[in-house]
Amino acid sequence: MYLSLIFFPILSFLFCMFLGRSLSPKGTAILSCLFIFFSFLECILSFFEVGICKSPVFIKLYPWVDSELFDASWGFLFDSLTVSMGFLVTSVSLIVHIYSTVYMSHDPHQCRFMSYISLFTFFMLLLLSSDNFILLFLGWEGVGLCSYLLINFWFTRLQANKSALKAMVVNRVGDLGLALGIACIFLIFKTVDFAIVFSLIPYACNLKLFFLFFNFGIVDLVCFLFFVGAVGKSAQIGLHSWLPDAMEGPTPVSALIHAATMVTAGVFLIVRCSPIFEYSQSILFFIALWGAITTFFSGTIGVFQNDLKKVIAYSTCSQLGYMVFACGLSNYSVSIFHVLNHGYFKALLFLSAGSVIHALHNEQDMRKMGGLLQALPFTYVTFFIGSFALMGVPFLTGFYSKDVILEISYSKYSFLGTFTNWLGVVSVVITSFYSFKLIYLVFLSSPNGFKRTSFLVSEAPFGMGLSLVLLSTFSIFFGFLTKDLFIGLGTPFWNNSIFILPSHLNIIDSEFIPIYIKWLPFYCTLIGGISSIVLYHMLTNNLFFCYLNNVNLRLIYLFFSKKWFLDRLQNDLIVSFFLNSGYSITYKLIDKGLIEFYGPSGYSKSVVFLSKLLSRLTSGKINFYAFLIFVFLVVTVSSVCFVNVFYFFVEPQLLFVFILCLII
Amino acid sequence: MLTDQSKFLLVSTLLFLIGLSGIMLNRKNIVLMLMSLELMLLAINFNFIIFSFFLDDIVGQIFALFVLTVAAAESAIGLAILLIYYRIRGTVSIDFVNLLKG
Numbered sequence: 001m002y003l004s005l006i007f008f009p010i011l012s013f014l015f016c017m018f019l020g021r022s023l024s025p026k027g028t029a030i031l032s033c034l035f036i037f038f039s040f041l042e043c044i045l046s047f048f049e050v051g052i053c054k055s056p057v058f059i060k061l062y063p064w065v066d067s068e069l070f071d072a073s074w075g076f077l078f079d080s081l082t083v084s085m086g087f088l089v090t091s092v093s094l095i096v097h098i099y100s101t102v103y104m105s106h107d108p109h110q111c112r113f114m115s116y117i118s119l120f121t122f123f124m125l126l127l128l129s130s131d132n133f134i135l136l137f138l139g140w141e142g143v144g145l146c147s148y149l150l151i152n153f154w155f156t157r158l159q160a161n162k163s164a165l166k167a168m169v170v171n172r173v174g175d176l177g178l179a180l181g182i183a184c185i186f187l188i189f190k191t192v193d194f195a196i197v198f199s200l201i202p203y204a205c206n207l208k209l210f211f212l213f214f215n216f217g218i219v220d221l222v223c224f225l226f227f228v229g230a231v232g233k234s235a236q237i238g239l240h241s242w243l244p245d246a247m248e249g250p251t252p253v254s255a256l257i258h259a260a261t262m263v264t265a266g267v268f269l270i271v272r273c274s275p276i277f278e279y280s281q282s283i284l285f286f287i288a289l290w291g292a293i294t295t296f297f298s299g300t301i302g303v304f305q306n307d308l309k310k311v312i313a314y315s316t317c318s319q320l321g322y323m324v325f326a327c328g329l330s331n332y333s334v335s336i337f338h339v340l341n342h343g344y345f346k347a348l349l350f351l352s353a354g355s356v357i358h359a360l361h362n363e364q365d366m367r368k369m370g371g372l373l374q375a376l377p378f379t380y381v382t383f384f385i386g387s388f389a390l391m392g393v394p395f396l397t398g399f400y401s402k403d404v405i406l407e408i409s410y411s412k413y414s415f416l417g418t419f420t421n422w423l424g425v426v427s428v429v430i431t432s433f434y435s436f437k438l439i440y441l442v443f444l445s446s447p448n449g450f451k452r453t454s455f456l457v458s459e460a461p462f463g464m465g466l467s468l469v470l471l472s473t474f475s476i477f478f479g480f481l482t483k484d485l486f487i488g489l490g491t492p493f494w495n496n497s498i499f500i501l502p503s504h505l506n507i508i509d510s511e512f513i514p515i516y517i518k519w520l521p522f523y524c525t526l527i528g529g530i531s532s533i534v535l536y537h538m539l540t541n542n543l544f545f546c547y548l549n550n551v552n553l554r555l556i557y558l559f560f561s562k563k564w565f566l567d568r569l570q571n572d573l574i575v576s577f578f579l580n581s582g583y584s585i586t587y588k589l590i591d592k593g594l595i596e597f598y599g600p601s602g603y604s605k606s607v608v609f610l611s612k613l614l615s616r617l618t619s620g621k622i623n624f625y626a627f628l629i630f631v632f633l634v635v636t637v638s639s640v641c642f643v644n645v646f647y648f649f650v651e652p653q654l655l656f657v658f659i660l661c662l663i664i
Numbered sequence: 665m666l667t668d669q670s671k672f673l674l675v676s677t678l679l680f681l682i683g684l685s686g687i688m689l690n691r692k693n694i695v696l697m698l699m700s701l702e703l704m705l706l707a708i709n710f711n712f713i714i715f716s717f718f719l720d721d722i723v724g725q726i727f728a729l730f731v732l733t734v735a736a737a738e739s740a741i742g743l744a745i746l747l748i749y750y751r752i753r754g755t756v757s758i759d760f761v762n763l764l765k766g
Contacts, residue, residue: 622697622758627688 002057002078005042005086006129008035009093009122013115020111029101032114036097036121040090047083051485054495056080058131065134069190077131077194079497084336084486085128085268088343091474092260093121095467099351100252102463103358113153117256120146124261128268133182133192136269140178140233143262144171150257151249163245170242174232178269181225184209188218198275198499205279219276223283226273227290234266234320237294241567243317247309251354254309259316259350260343267323267339271332275499278330284504285416288328292420295321297564299430304561308353308364308442311434315390316346318427325420326405329412330504333494337486338401341479345389345397348471352383355460355468356442360453366438371447375457380443382468387435389475391525392428397479402428403521404487404510410517411509428521432528440536635659672714679707694749694756698742705735 012035016028023031050056057078065072078086097117104110123146127139144167152164182192188204189197207218230236235243246258257263270277270287277284295318302314319342326335357364359376373380385396392402406428409421447454460468485493489507535543546553562568596602617628639659686700709728716724750756 623688623690626684630684630688 001042002046002059002076002129003061005039005046005090006076006122006125008039008042009118009125011035012118013122016111016115016118020115023111025105025110028111028114029097029105032118033094033097033101036090036094036118039121039125040094043083043086043090046078047087050078050083051080051493054080054492056496060131070186070192072132072134072192074135075131075193076129078129080494081268081271081336081497082128084340085264086125088340089121089124089128089261092256092343092347092471093117093124095347095470096252096256096351099255099354099464099467100250102461103252103354104250109153113150113250116146116149116153117253120150120257120262124265127265131194133185133194133197136272137178137182140229140265140269141175143257143265144168144175144233147171147246147257147262150253151246153250153253157248160248163242163248167242167246170239171232173239174229174266177225177228177232181222181229184218184222184225188222194272198273201275201279217280219280220283223273223277223280224286226269226276227283227287230266230269230324231290232266233269234263234324235317236266236290236321236324237297237566238290240294240298240317241563241570244305244310244313247307247313251309251350251357254313255347255350255354258313259346263316263320264323264339264343267320267327267335270324270327271336271498274327274332277327278499278501278504284328284330286328288325288416288420291321291323291325291328292423293321294318295325295427296423296430297321299427299434300560301563303430303434303437304557306366308356308366308369308438309350311366311438312346312349312353315349315431315434316342318431319346319390321427322402322405322424325409325424329408329417329420329506330500331405331408331507332498332500333487333491334401334404334408334507336498337479337482338405340482340486341389341397341401344471344474344478345386348382348468348475349386349390351464351468351471352379352386355379355464356383358460358464359457360449361456363449363453366441368449369442369447370445370449371443372457373443375454376443376459378459378465379468382472383443384439385472385475387439389479391432391435391529392521393525394522395480397475397477400479400483401487403518406521407510407513407518408506411506411513413509425520425524428524429528432525433532436529436532437536440533445536669714669718673711676707676710676714679710680704683707691758694746694758697758698739698746701742702735702739705731 012032015023015035016032020028046057057076059076059078061074061076063071063073097114100113100117101110104113107113120143123139123142125139127136127143130136130139148164148168151167152160154160185197186192187209188207189200191197201219204218209216209218209221232239243258243263247254249258277287298314298317298321302311302318305311305314319338323335323338323342326332326338356369356372356376356379359372359379360369363369389396389398392398406421406424409417409424411417412420459465485491487507489511547557559565680703683700683702683704683706686703687697690696690700709731712724712728712731716722716728746756
């Protein structure tokens with residue numbers, strides 16, 4: 001059962017990819033949905049067996065690389081972490097499959113689309129259920145590949161090509177970190193197996209790695225490298241810029257990959273490696289700092305974006321920041337709980353946005369929407385639920401994880417706790433501000449779109465509606481139903497899959513914080529929402545007037561809408577440098593220069609050159625031939641003499657080779 | 665005794681080298697080349713005779729006689745070929761004898 005759970009999606013991929021033409025688009029749609037549905041059913045069963053009944057499953061399927069010490073096997077590990085994430089992945093994947101059968105039904109490449117998202121599901125499950133770092137890396141790279149393929153799905157669009165390349169290249173930076181981290185792990189422990197590495201970590205705390213005049217604490221180094229991987233995949237500040245650009249792909253892709261599942265792989269990595277991270281105090285500090293900054297940073301950008309999907313993408317970044325800083329504060333279970341909740345409501349938001357975009361015939365600019373409440377009441381409801389869950393309105397899904405994250409950050413009682421708590425709370429205001437802005441501009445304000453599109457607007461078809469309903473149900477009830485299971489005080493659910501150092505445990509402290517702190521996020525949500533409505537509904541003209549007349553305000557607007565100029569900085573300082581050096585050094589000097597010169601074309605040229613040189617020897621002049629004969633005689637005779645002398649010291653064959661070399 | 669022998673050998677070697685350089689450096693005339701070939705043969709003959717004298721072995725001198733005969737025959741053939749070559753090409757200059765070139 002556990003194996004077929006993983007391999008159903010790849011069967012779906014193979015069928016859709018290679019038999020897609022004969023199965024017809026409708027056939028592939030039904031087939032892939034069916035396969036993913038089976039996978040989902042098995043995931044529920046495994047969730048029951050592993051999560052509830054507490055019997056982790058270890059499967060050593062087949063050795064993959066087995067070379068002396070290095071053994072990477074096709075081994076699978078199903079513990080609570082795997083099954084809870086797997087539940088998210090398969091359920092969202094199933095819903096997105098159903099959604100895209102309708103959303104992509106007019107696309108001539110629907111078979112390809114279905115096969116790609118099935119492949120993505122496979123790789124994601126592989127990443128979740130691997131029992132060693134190498135297999136995890138395979139899944140990691142696989143989801144990156146699928147992300148590239150799906151962003152680039154409409155491959156004739158230049159913008160999609162550029163975004164896909166950007167996603168690939170930016171992710172490479174993170175992947176490099178992860179790969180180096182795995183190499184370090186192997187260097188120290190001579191194994192890549194999770195069970196062995198995690199149990200040996202306490203013994204490696206004092207080990208140092210001496211490299212290039214620097215002394216690294218080995219655990220710190222490994223954690224740092226893994227965190228670089230997580231930064232790349234989970235779009236933390238620094239390597240975040242690919243995620244908003246990835247919105248060029250089809251909307252179901254944005255929902256499945258760039259909101260719900262793949263981007264949480266970085267968080268998953270941190271949680272999976274919690275036994276390593278727990279022993280690295282400094283890197284935990286760094287992670288929490290970084291996550292909190294990301295939360296705030298992407299929130300502020302999200303406020304000033306005009307593209308519907310980009311706003312949601314930045315809010316994804318922001319929520320990822322929450323998850324990461326929860327990890328940094330050693331509350332991995334809370335972080336994973338937020339991953340799960342966020343997966344549902346963010347997928348719901350994206351799919352609702354997709355429904356809006358579908359209805360408006362691919363119009364994504366919020367300024368050209370408005371007044372859709374009358375035309376799309378059902379989408380409005382789902383969008384509303386998604387936004388409210390995102391804002392953390394009490395008793396919706398987002399509330400249960402987000403508030404807990406803020407509470408634990410408050411109850412850390414250190415600089416770090418205060419810092420993350422402040423940024424988190426401010427981000428709550430921002431989140432609810434842009435969520436209300438979205439709702440207002442898209443649904444409530446007076447219509448700003450073109451008349452022609454307004455006539456053609458129609459509510460989502462049945463398939464899309466069904467998936468929206470399912471996700472709405474999850475977004476409303478999931479947090480409430482599973483709170484005690486996942487983060488209840490003293491829950492035995494996680495049994496050994498998450499390790500928290502006893503001194504880092506502070507979930508109990510969070511129960512004893514003042515009551516007004518617990519209420520604070522709710523007030524912040526209210527403030528953000530009300531100010532947004534007031535600004536956009538009543539003061540729109542004043543705002544516009546200010547924008548026109550006040551230069552400073554305009555500059556501030558520019559600063560945020562240009563993403564803090566971070567992209568610009570990256571482009572000017574790093575990217576252009578690497579691009580130039582990549583062209584002039586690695587391409588022109590090494591690839592086309594040294595390797596060509598000493599490599600294939602150099603050899604072929606030198607053969608021609610030498611043969612021309614040799615053919616010049618046959619000049620046809622008798623005296624020259626006589627001279628050659630004489631020289632050769634002298635060389636032979638003298639070498640014979642020398643051979644007699646040096647016979648005991650030099651191998652005759654070597655001498656022969658040497659003479660040949662001399663002649664050449 | 666030994667020094668004497670080496671002096672004789674030096675003469676024969678010099679003769680041989682003169683013949684050799686005559687072949688290698690000569691760019692004018694095939695007749696010259698034939699002559700230097702004869703010179704080289706003579707040098708070899710000289711060598712034979714020297715050694716037969718010093719080693720008290722008559723075989724060397726007999727061999728020298730044979731070589732002389734062969735050299736005469738060979739030069740006769742060479743001259744004959746040269747004559748025919750001159751009739752055909754109208755020159756005996758070496759610079760134009762590059763028919764060997766492919």
